[in-house]
Amino acid sequence: MSTSIRVSDDTKRILERLKREDETFDELLERLAQSERPIDIGAWSGGKAERAREAVKRSRESFER
Template sequence: MSTSIRVSDETKEKLARLKREDESWDEFLDRLANEGSGMKAGAWKGTDKAEKAREAINRSRESFQQ
């Protein structure tokens, strides 16, 4: 089965730079689609994002309690 996906030359060049030499375009797109799913553990390590997220959750909960 074959499907064509139209992309600009610029986009194709960007994708080609990410594609490994030993993988097909199908394998590359599958890898790309799967790598982007979900956040990896430790993604916020060394930042204040976790604390800011907790604060936002607490503010949200407080707004419902009023």
């Protein structure tokens, strides 16, 4: 089964630059998706985790303006 996704021309150009010569777009997207790992906040001390939460909150708020 296959699924189509729409991307802008600019995004397609970026993906084409990232794509390896012997790689399909599906393989590229899978590689990019797997390289993103969630941050395990539980591994941080309470103070460090709270500072990270606050930084994320400030970052999100800056995009809402």
